[in-house]
Amino acid sequence: MANEWVEIAKLSEVPDGGTCPIRYNGEPICLYNLEGKIYATYDICTHGQASLADGFIVDGDKIECPLHQGMFEIATGKAVSTPCKLDLAIFEVKVDQGVILLKV
Numbered sequence: 001m002a003n004e005w006v007e008i009a010k011l012s013e014v015p016d017g018g019t020c021p022i023r024y025n026g027e028p029i030c031l032y033n034l035e036g037k038i039y040a041t042y043d044i045c046t047h048g049q050a051s052l053a054d055g056f057i058v059d060g061d062k063i064e065c066p067l068h069q070g071m072f073e074i075a076t077g078k079a080v081s082t083p084c085k086l087d088l089a090i091f092e093v094k095v096d097q098g099v100i101l102l103k104v
């Protein structure tokens, strides 16, 4: 299964300016709604066992980890604040008729 799009959530499940944790094939993924545009990253912080879906969106484009306040750029997964040093995996998503699709 490569280069296919699979339904992972409804757009209505991801609040504007918020996050929504989902699982795909057992992998934890965090969805973000930034002014109507949907992004997806791996949900677990690269510094420790924290769900980024429980974190806080900062400056409209970064996610702050709820455990030690490290930050990642949501669109790129880049670690931008200590103690996070390793970048976060990101996933390609799109929205079609109110459904969020993940590229697999």
Ligand code: FES
Pocket (backbone or CB within 6 Å): 045, 046, 047, 048, 049, 050, 065, 066, 067, 068, 069, 070, 083, 084
């Ligand atoms: S677990 Fe995320 S910053 Fe430490």
